[in-house]
Amino acid sequence: MRGIFTPITKIRRQVFTEVARYAYERDLTQSDFNYFYESSYRIIPGEVAQYRDSVFKERAIIRERLRLAMGLPMRPTDTHLSLTQGMAESATPNKHLDKPLVNVIPFACEACPTDTIKVSDNCRKCLAHPCTAVCPVKAVSIGKHAAVIDQDTCIKCGRCVQACPYHAIERFGRPCAEACGADAIFSDALGRAEIDQDKCVACGLCIVSCPFAAIADKSEIFQLITAIRTGRTVYAIIAPSFVGQFGPLATPGKIISGLKMLGMARVVEVGWGADFGSMHEADEFLAQRKLS
């Protein structure tokens, strides 16, 4: 869903807005974070669910997203912990992100089926039914109305998908697991996605792939704003991809000016550091060549 504005983008931005607003408006001498108790009601107003089956669940998910946006870990689902637990301690510019950076919010996860091969409505129960002939484990049979795949026997080889003349057999999986290049997503006891943090490289692909907004990352937006507000010198080191980040109307000059208006002392493209690295490497290489 990258590049398409969906309710997920909206929710994500609303959460960041809440965190940023409080970071700017709060009294720096006070460490009261009660503001965040109201946040989930501002983001999910009213009594009718907009996104999921209930407003209570929607707000509960927003609350975990708020914690992650504050750079804090999620709370356990089975024990009581205050929403604001840890916020006072993490409200300083000295706080840095702790792993895990990428988190599945368990109760937001729809426990999508893992790699599955399924017969769709397109099956015409044709005379040739090559799907049965190509199956190496005899998992495909012809049922009353359509071909049937015995999920327990199926080894997901995909031969029947290729053989069907009507494209009636589809293979699908979990968008998060399909996007993950590190093979870090497995299932918990309830069939929900869970991240193997030893394998995860925090690339964020699962976050943008999950259609249920069940995966979120931590941010340091609050700590950054606090650093600026308390007079620290803050440099923005931005990835070269910033050029395409805000659409065609935002020129690089505008983005850099905007960052400076936010309070950055200087804005440097991260590639600049790489240039220095390359120059240094080249000098070293030449010096070694001369020696030998």
Added chain:
Amino acid sequence: MDKIIVEVCAGTHCTMMGAMNIMDAVASLSEIRKDMEPCCEVEVRPIKCMDLCKNGSQGPFVTVNGALVERAESDAVMAAIMQHCSGHRKAGE
């Protein structure tokens, strides 16, 4: 040919809530509509902040021939465009 003017607020609040994406989506959908109903031409343009977010209303704000769409999404804007399209109205009669 009728001209339908779609103005999209490009203020900070609206931009953050997806105004630019609405502009892109409406412009690209209007291309397809032009072949279906050549009676109308849709012009999408960004405008400076309409100041509507200051009174507590939620953006993005979009006007279609002057009619305001609050909390706009691209499908709501397209629906408003189709209402303003004379050819589409006739076809629906």
